[in-house]
Amino acid sequence: MPAKKSKKGPTKGTGGKGKRALEGKKTTLPKEKRHWYGKKQSTAASRPQQGARAAAPRPDTGTGPPGTPGREGGGSELLVGRNPVLEVLRAGVPARRLFLANSLETDPRIAEAARLAGEAGVEIHEISKAQLDRRCEGSGQPGAAHQGIALKVPPYDYWDSDRLLETAQAADTPPLVVALDSVTDPHNLGAVARSAAAFGAHGLLIPERRSAGVTMGAWKTSAGALARMPIAQATNLTRALESYKRAGLFIAGLAADGESTVRDLDLASGPLVIVIGSEGKGLSRLVRQTCDTVAGIPISGTESLNASVAAGITLYEVAQHRASASR
Template sequence: MPSNYEKPRGNRDNKPRRPKRDDKPRTDRAKRDDRPRRDAKLRTDRPVRDESGVPAPLGDFVIGRHPAIEALKSDQEINKVWLQEGMRADAMKEIMDLAKEKGLVIQSAPKSKLDDLSDNQNHQGVVLSVAAFKYASIDDMFAAAAAKDEAPFFLILDSIEDPHNLGSIMRTADAAGVHGIIIPKRRAVQLTATVAKTSTGAIEHVPVARVTNLVAAVEDLKKKGLWIFGTDMNGTDYRKWDAKGPVALIIGNEGKGVSQLLKKSVDEMLTIPMIGHVQSLNASVAASLLIYQGFSTRHPF
């Protein structure tokens, strides 16, 4: 075999190798790029986002008779009223009358349909299809206090995660005349159907504002003259709290309490004394005790 022998290029059968893609003439590259790609699909299911980039829900549901009545009496935008087939007419009379006054579509459906819409919650035979729950601004909360000629009384919820807790807190806040609730936009429960159901209609009457940064919001409230009170294991006995004047009360996360950064902005810490074996309370229960202590000093006998 000659020493200068060179093995032919190709595969094992000595067939000429296929030219690589880059070996092809590039004269038709522009034409190939103009062709539609198979995976280039128009996406129409992307969620709408608010100014902070948080996905905003496209719609929700109000579940249960009392929440439905409160929603129908409010300015909430309602798309359709779902009523369970076979329900007594007298049980649904007020709901039907309110829906007819607003010219809403009333749809009769089997119980299984309402179970699906409500995620198997106790809907009591009625579900309202509504637009996404609207959030207020902090200015709206100040306006609500001014309309009643009262000093502002706000709640600040530091990353409450359970929708039942938020709904219960809203229910107590409405009963005690709280002018508004501030929640963070991230890492906390938002206004949902479960919150609306648990609040038994209070969601229609208590303004809820979302903020990007709770610490910054608290500092802004302090500049506007509010005294900020927090909750902690160590602090002043809540029964000594005098909530007269413009105040805001911070309720901490169910497990972690008030964050360390937020604690630094608080004017005074309040504590609920406990003598039992369990040294903690559910967030909504603790909030109720504190809210009504504030109520008792603001509205004495």
């Protein structure tokens, strides 16, 4: 008997719908740079011990990376983005795990981050982009632009105000500290840290309460500057500023109704603290009374400037004063 013919007829094409599946994934790091491959994967029982070794506290000698994510243990933060992660690893900050998406375009920052993490004994995990997305969401960062890389770090290790003062006084240039009076936006904190690092400040001083702290948002905005810029917390900002005055630092507050302008800060070439007020209320009454002078920034077309913008402008003027004084 002749074989029965199939009722389905000839197989049809997909019309190009399967084209994307045939294109393949993006490239990842070259084999020679994926140094963590070939090593025996840690078991579930051994992972906590390896993680503890990777984040082991260092003795605080005062010579290590300033104000780094923590040497105090407890909890952790997920730092995301290529520049922030790379800057933290370059600074030798203790870290617990590096997560890499396994489909990444070639980027020297990724390769260097992987190398530095490997040299520091940090666990490296390659996961899918979807898994990395879920990790960011699970850490309270929905929609975070991780750029295919994330680093698990201990909590930030704040300095105290006395240590910041001593470090600034021991520097090769006159002390320059930026104090934030109840600035509550972590993006402003990160942006101020970036400007402070760019113009040679020795650190930031913030109150313990009613102030933004070093969060993932601050790290991202700082573009890694927080790895080099120490941040000190003061139980009472007014008392800390008074102690800085007794140590010979000139305290200059910023306010729209200042009695002078930032261009007139003739003492900017000497030991100086710049105090920036909160986004809405500006300088508090007690902090303003503690300042030796209150300066403003001449502007037109708007009533006020963002705290981080005001900090950048003022720090630039201070840098100009200091450059002129050194000639």
